[in-house]
Amino acid sequence: MTDPVSHRQALAVEPFAVLSRVPAIGNLILGVRADGALLEGIGAIETATLEDGFAVLRGPGRETRLELAAIAQIVTDQMVMKNVLPFLEILDSQGNTIAKLTALDGLEGFDAALDGLARTPLDAAPAAARPGPGDEPADGPLKAAEAAGKPVTLQAVKTGVVHRWTGTLTSVSFSHGFLNAMQPDMHLHIRAGAITAWNRESVDGSDVFSAIDGAGKAIGLTLTAEAGALAG
Template structure:
């Protein structure tokens, strides 16, 4: 592929056909995001399972559910780089062009193209990054979004961190790793899981009643009482005072 002339293409194939190739891509990053949250799982998808319109990514580093009814079109993009390495990306989109989730090929262009070579595509205009309209992110020591994660880490409690957006749910489970505040974000970065939460993005956590098994679920709420799609679930004692 001439990456300079053809950085972005819309594939002429149903999303299911493209999705079925994920195990052939090797190590990938599946990214789900909202305005103030980025949730990424990283590793090899060992297999895919289907139940009606639902598809499930299965692997040591992947636990996600995708509703095929929310996927309308697929775009591949070659514009992202890390140092000199191109990180090709698949965008699974709604009819409006809004991205439901993205898949980044971490093995490089050759394996990426080999996995998708059966699909023809048409060149489309490259993305133009919009000018930054919001103020730079800032993170206070008492940031609301940080508190339950700090509490769960201090309690050494295993919790589930989950991101739910229309058409996709992705989760991680375990002991909360080191939390790295940087660049105005709460960051959890491990070999197979990244969470980036903008400082000030969470204005409250809506806490459920305690379930029969002793667990609670916290829902991250942003400005305007909007759910950010970020959920924490674990023992009621894990997240500090109610």
């Protein structure tokens, strides 16, 4: 068996020098994984600013704060669906992915946005392991938000990043082992069994629901609504 052809390359520059170019990439999917949940913001990033040691990427209803000190490497790679989809992967010092930005407008615009940045070839990344089947995850506040038709904020937090989307949920359903919330500018995918409960607390006039796994641990995904908006 031959090794797969690698398109993976390291960008050997200061992280904000790369992230400041993200608005030029155009439409993209910016995904952050909490433990068992993937929150993706979809659309163009309008601004990339440097704020107190964070690169802050903003688009309509979306904000991602990336801690520059937590970023050890940024690599480019690509996957082939119907078209070639190039992406940036932001990694910590252990090689774990902090965030992934997948360009939707093709390779040409992606390469143009990163023009002039030196790249070093890397071996292809190993295929990600696929989790086994599990129970349907608890969906209480997600379904309540869909029924209420009120704006909510979804937030995924892990070391090095805070990623949030604000809008009105219109489609929450379980299919093929995942609980999904699908919007034109956001996708949320929660693996079967990843959430067994949601803890609710009141914070500054809002209800904050934190997703909890089977071991009683918060996975880093929250849903925030106006106090009482999701009651009943």
